Amino acid sequence: MLIGCPTEIKPQEFRVGVTPAAAREAVTHGHDVLIQSGAGVGAGFSDEDYSAVGARIATTAAEVFAEAEMVVKVKEPQAAERAMLRKGQLLFTYLHLAPDPDQTRDLLASGATCIAYETVTDARGGLPLLAPMSEVAGRLAPQMGAWSLQKANGGRGVLMGGVPGVTPAKVAVIGGGVVGTFAARVAAGMGADVTVLDRSLPRMRYLDDTFGNVFRTRYASGENTAEMVAEADMVIGAVLVPGAAAPKLVSRAQLATMKPGAVIVDVAIDQGGCFETSKATTHQDPIYEVDGVVHYCVANMPGAVARTSTIALGNATMPYMLALADKGWRTACKADAHLAAGLNVHAGQLTNAPVGEALGIEAITPAMALSHA
Numbered sequence: 001m002l003i004g005c006p007t008e009i010k011p012q013e014f015r016v017g018v019t020p021a022a023a024r025e026a027v028t029h030g031h032d033v034l035i036q037s038g039a040g041v042g043a044g045f046s047d048e049d050y051s052a053v054g055a056r057i058a059t060t061a062a063e064v065f066a067e068a069e070m071v072v073k074v075k076e077p078q079a080a081e082r083a084m085l086r087k088g089q090l091l092f093t094y095l096h097l098a099p100d101p102d103q104t105r106d107l108l109a110s111g112a113t114c115i116a117y118e119t120v121t122d123a124r125g126g127l128p129l130l131a132p133m134s135e136v137a138g139r140l141a142p143q144m145g146a147w148s149l150q151k152a153n154g155g156r157g158v159l160m161g162g163v164p165g166v167t168p169a170k171v172a173v174i175g176g177g178v179v180g181t182f183a184a185r186v187a188a189g190m191g192a193d194v195t196v197l198d199r200s201l202p203r204m205r206y207l208d209d210t211f212g213n214v215f216r217t218r219y220a221s222g223e224n225t226a227e228m229v230a231e232a233d234m235v236i237g238a239v240l241v242p243g244a245a246a247p248k249l250v251s252r253a254q255l256a257t258m259k260p261g262a263v264i265v266d267v268a269i270d271q272g273g274c275f276e277t278s279k280a281t282t283h284q285d286p287i288y289e290v291d292g293v294v295h296y297c298v299a300n301m302p303g304a305v306a307r308t309s310t311i312a313l314g315n316a317t318m319p320y321m322l323a324l325a326d327k328g329w330r331t332a333c334k335a336d337a338h339l340a341a342g343l344n345v346h347a348g349q350l351t352n353a354p355v356g357e358a359l360g361i362e363a364i365t366p367a368m369a370l371s372h373a
């Protein structure tokens with residue numbers, strides 16, 4: 001199969017979908033790999049690194065999209081990229097369709113088959129292609145939140161760990177999955193007073209058993225969430241209902257209860273965000289203020305540490321990319337229901353129920369798409 005990888009064009013996105021290590025494996029499996037010139041530079045990989053493992057270099061994204069049978073990327077295709085997709089082509093990348101009707105419309109119109117990293121599942125109930133970036137974003141969240149808490153950035157001027165004689169920052173993390181756990185660990189490591197709110201008792205039992213007194217857990221009832229939000233210097237949004245638009249757990253009215261200069265870091269923004277006042281921002285212009293509360297809502301946080309993130313993502317995606325290339329998407333998805341769960345769009349039809357529900361579009365199941373000729 002011809003696997004194509006264009007340069008990411010989302011603002012300040014320096015990751016790349018195929019690493020030289022993944023390109024080498026694909027070539028070893030007998031596939032052709034076409035990388036856009038410069039695609040890996042932001043992550044520290046030169047064109048020569050790709051040529052050395054047998055990949056070809058294309059001058060433009062248009063060449064990559066025109067030739068590739070499978071396009072492998074990092075971020076959801078931007079409008080200019082969507083215009084280059086064609087019927088029968090396979091797209092393998094993050095999509096986050098639930099909060100994005102424009103992208104959904106274009107992908108449906110393209111006739112392409114689109115497998116979203118974020119809805120591929122595993123046998124343990126996890127999301128193996130989201131997890132590595134959630135590990136990165138979770139670790140980054142307190143770092144970016146601490147920066148946002150600084151006076152020069154509009155924050156309340158509170159140091160995460162306090163100092164002798166001065167209490168530390170209070171951090172509430174809503175959602176104790178992968179992002180939430182890493183965010184809580186790092187915030188606690190910085191010396192903050194951290195509470196994780198979740199609705200899953202088994203998950204909170206796991207956190208309590210694993211982390212003991214490093215941070216507290218609290219059931220995420222509306223009442224408990226409102227109380228923690230009002231007390232916090234920093235609130236990190238880290239909930240997920242896979243595929244679906246993020247539930248709005250903090251309303252605009254609740255901002256009035258927060259401390260002036262408190263900070264919201266809404267990591268769940270790629271699924272639309274879990275605060276009513278969240279809107280996606282970029283690394284170039286990451287924060288804005290609503291009712292005295294600083295909002296950090298960057299939808300591609302791992303792009304800030306592009307080298308670490310690219311290698312981590314490549315490690316996770318490579319076996320799936322090889323399965324798709326070796327067997328073709330149809331056979332690969334028939335053989336692996338967890339990979340089939342990644343199917344979001346096929347030949348003009350939505351194939352993910354939570355996305356369909358969020359957008360009011362009828363969806364068929366991946367199994368139905370697979371049974372079509």
Ligand SMILES: NC(=O)C1=CN([C@@H]2O[C@H](COP(=O)(O)OP(=O)(O)OC[C@H]3O[C@@H](n4cnc5c(N)ncnc54)[C@H](O)[C@@H]3O)[C@@H](O)[C@H]2O)C=CC1
Nearest residue numbers: 133134137175176177178179198199220239240299300301
């Ligand atoms: N902004 C960015 O750059 C990035 C964003 N993300 C996003 O971060 C979010 C979290 O991802 P993961 O931690 O991997 O998901 P996860 O599935 O590991 O964890 C989600 C947690 O949310 C909890 N939850 C669900 N509904 C809840 C509710 N109403 N109240 C409280 N807790 C609730 C679940 O029980 C679960 O523990 C996702 O939207 C993901 O796409 C991930 C990586 C990068």
Ligand SMILES: CC(=O)C(=O)O
Nearest residue numbers: 133270299300301302
């Ligand atoms: C998961 C995601 O949206 C990202 O890594 O950018």
Ligand SMILES: [Mg+2]
Nearest residue numbers: 076096270299
């Ligand atoms: Mg997006």
